[in-house]
Structure formats: structure tokens, C-alpha cells
Amino acid sequence: MSQNEFKEFTQETKTNGSEKNLLSILDQIQKSLPSIPAVFGQLLLVHGFSSLLTLIACPQFGMRVFFPAEAQSLMDVFMVLGHEACFFLCGVFYLGSSFLFAKWILSSDSFLVIKRSRFVMVMSLALLSLGFFRMWGDALSFELTFLWFLGAYLGASLSTREWWKYKMAASQP
């Protein structure tokens, strides 16, 4: 790097690039992002993988790999707080884990699309999961389903929340 050239480069300018150029850049960025259906497909795959791991911790599905038979299962831990709390925490844990996996596995562009359409993504995934559980298990009451949904949205929101913004805001004088 030529020091003189760099010094000259950093000097202030009177004029800036046009608004038209900026809009064109933002437009090209927008076009370069993967489509919502494509990202939702990727999210479904990640959710399938994450579900395999998270559901085997639940004895309701006949498996308790992470918890030996004599120990308390994750459900037992949640049930200490009551049946309703168990459903709520199940939602938090189940969807929260999926979105955390998505954050690690998917590309930053794909995860950006997820963050931008968070509400639709979370709701679609939660509804699909509920449908799947309904096929598998017993009938669900409105109250419990609502609590599970609430938990699922909270879990997914916490996993996709942009915590760095709070940290940056806090570090500002």
C-alpha cells in the first residue's frame, strides 16, 4: 500500500456518489439474495435434522437418548413447572434449537432472508410441526397449542434476535 496514495484517499471530499448509484447497489444486493421459498426449503431440511436431535430427548416419542432411563428426562424437568409450562418451554426449546442450527448451518445470505421474514418463517414452521405432532400424538387443546405456539415464537425470536445491536448501542457514548 502506497502511504501517500492512501493518505490522499482518506482526505475528505466535497461530493459523494449519487443516490441513483446507491439504489442500484441496493437493488443488486436484493437480487443476489436467495428467494424466500428456496430459503424456507433449506430451513425445513435444517429443522428436520434439528428435530431428530431434539425429539429424541422427549420420552413422549418413545426415545430418551440424551437422558438415561433412571434419570429425569427433559420433559420431567419442564413438568416440574406444570403441564402448561411444559408445553410453553417445549415450544421455546424445539423451534429455538432449529433456528440456532439454521444460524450455524445456513449461509449468511440465507439467514438474512430468514431474519427479514422471521414472522412468516416461524409461523409456517410452527404450524407444520404442530400438524406433524397432531398426526403422531393425541388431540391438542386450544390452550396448550396456544402456549406451545407462543413458546415457539419466543424461542425462534431469541435465536434470531440481533443481539450485537444492543451491545453496539450500549458501547456508544
Place this chain on the structure above:
Amino acid sequence: MNRLNFKQLAERLSDENLLLALAQGEEEALSIFYQRHSGKVLRFCLKKGFSKESADEILQIVFLQLWRKRAHYSAQYKALAWLYILTKSETKDYRNREKTFARTKSIPAEEFMTDASQNDDFSPIKRQEELSWEGLSEVQKDVLTKRFYEDKEFSEIALALGKSESNIRKIISRAFQVLRSRKEEEK
């Protein structure tokens, strides 16, 4: 924290923090960084002898690269040094592309334009058939038609086809290579 709040925060952020926010996918950070420093990139390009149009094009390429390489930025680098290195590298690449483009452009483009001017009832589609752009893909034919028979700018073609300008240049360059090699085979 919503988008509006972040805009207020971003205006107070240092250049380095703006690039860190950009690394997290915050487009607003790119807009503010552009408002602060796009003039520096333009001035650099003009000083290197590029035209205003080319400087504008390089400016877009540099800021697109800033977005694409956002994950590679680390707080240990000065933001302006990062921008300077990108600008320098992109101006060099642009110059090389221009040279390659000028070399490949000279033979077929002139022939095509001479043919076109000699024909009164010229129409781009008819000319395509007469010139027999055999071996070219549909996209290449489309781009060549738009560029040389409809006299469209690179930016217009890029917008129409949903591609970047550098991509359009590459498509044209590759199409010329195909036409040139076919011409040599015929000889």
C-alpha cells in the same frame, strides 16, 4: 431494536463499527458508509484516468464487493484501509477487463456494425439469423443484440436481465471468443 432505531444508531457509529454491522447483514450500514465515503472512491477513480461513467461503475462494484466480502472484515482492520484496498483491487481488475474487452471487441463488433449499416431494412432479429450466431447461447445472443443493435448501455442490459454489469461484460467477452474461434476455424 427496529430498523428506524438502528438508522439513528448507525449515524453515530464509527466506520469500523459500521462495517461490523454490515458483516451482520445490516444494509443500512452500507448506505451510511456509502454516504460517508463514496466520494473518496470516485475521486480515486477519476484521478486514475477513468471516465465519469466508468468511475460510477467501479463505485458500484466496490460497494457490492464490500457487501459480498462483509464476513471477511475484522475489527482489527481500519475501515478506510479496507475500502482503499478494495478500490485499488477493483480499479486494477476493471482496467484489465477493459483491455481484454477492447482486444476481443475489435474484430467481430466492427464486422457486425458494418453489416448492420449496409442493410436498409436492418432488424436485430434478422441480422442475428443472417450472421448465424451458431454456438452462442440464447443469453449471449440476447446480450449482443441489446448491446450492438439496440445500442443499450451495460447498465441497462444488466437491469433488464437481472445481472451485474461485470457479468454482462463477461458474457459479451465469452461470446466474442466463441465467434472468433469459429471464424478462425472457417479460415
